[in-house]
Structures are given as C-alpha cells and as structure tokens.
Amino acid sequence: MTDTDSTTTGPLAPDDITADSPFTLPGFFDALAEGRLVAARCTECDEHMLPPRPACYGCGSRAVTIEEQPRTGEVISYTSVNRPPSAFDHLAPITVAVVELDSSARLTGRVDASLEDVTIGDRVELQVRDPESVDIDLDFDLSYEEDWPIHVFELV
Numbered sequence: 050m051t052d053t054d055s056t057t058t059g060p061l062a063p064d065d066i067t068a069d070s071p072f073t074l075p076g077f078f079d080a081l082a083e084g085r086l087v088a089a090r091c092t093e094c095d096e097h098m099l100p101p102r103p104a105c106y107g108c109g110s111r112a113v114t115i116e117e118q119p120r121t122g123e124v125i126s127y128t129s130v131n132r133p134p135s136a137f138d139h140l141a142p143i144t145v146a147v148v149e150l151d152s153s154a155r156l157t158g159r160v161d162a163s164l165e166d167v168t169i170g171d172r173v174e175l176q177v178r179d180p181e182s183v184d185i186d187l188d189f190d191l192s193y194e195e196d197w198p199i200h201v202f203e204l205v
C-alpha cells in the first residue's frame with residue numbers, strides 16, 4: 050500500500066492514487082483490515098469523504114489528505130433493509146444507519162441491532178470483523194470483495 054503522507058495539503062499527484070491507495074475502495078478496505086478507518090479530508094473546505102475520494106465532492110478541490118478516523122459516533126439516520134445484499138440475506142431485515150463519527154465524517158453501515166432498538170442520537174462504535182468469523186454467505190459478486198473486512202456498528 051502507498052504510504053500517503055498525511056500532512057500533504059497540495060493537490061494529489063497522480064502517483065498518489067494507485068489502485069491500492071486509500072483513495073480506492075480496495076485500498077480503503079485494506080486499511081480497514083489493518084484496523085485503520087481512514088477518510089479523505091479536503092484541506093480547502095474541510096469536507097470529509099468516507100470512504101476516501103481523490104477529489105472533494107463539496108468544492109471539487111484535489112487538495113485532499115488521508116486522516117485516520119475515530120470509530121465512535123452517533124446515529125443521525127437509520128432504516129430497515131428487507132432485501133440486503135445476498136451475503137446478508139439470512140440476517141434480513143437488517144438495520145442500516147448513517148453515523149456521524151466524532152470527527153464529523155459520516156459513514157453508512159449496518160447496525161448490529163434490530164430497528165426497534167435504534168434511535169437517532171444513539172452512540173455507536175464501529176467494529177471490524179474478518180469475513181470468515183462472521184456468519185455470512187461469502188457469495189460475493191466480485192472476487193476481491195471476499196477479503197474485505199466486514200464493518201458493523203454496535204450500540205455502546
């Protein structure tokens with residue numbers, strides 16, 4: 050993995066955006082598997098992008114940097130998904146929430162709780178699990194997804 054300098058504030062060089070850099074989904078999940086939750090932050094307007102993007106979707110700037118994120122945050126929206134992706138089919142309905150992390154970055158993810166037990170404002174903590182240790186069907190559409198860690202929020 051590219052060791053992106055977190056102090057970089059100028060526009061990204063093309064070399065910074067390799068296939069396995071944190072600015073791609075595979076790179077993001079590689080970092081997550083190592084226990085690092087990373088977001089991109091725009092140094093122009095302070096927008097967080099999670100998963101990271103090489104350009105800001107707030108202002109269009111390419112002056113973005115990678116920052117490690119806290120795993121704790123607060124539910125700001127949630128819903129129930131009756132037909133989740135096939136790997137999670139047997140867990141349906143699943144609860145999915147938009148969580149605002151304590152850094153203000155927002156991440157959508159499954160909540161390990163039933164819909165009735167979740168309320169806006171609930172504190173949650175992100176857990177990262179090895180796919181093999183989780184009771185899911187590893188029948189993914191894309192082979193490289195098999196190695197991606199499973200992230201889930203737990204109520205704290």
Ligand SMILES: [Zn+2]
Nearest residue numbers: 091094105108
């Ligand atoms: Zn921006």
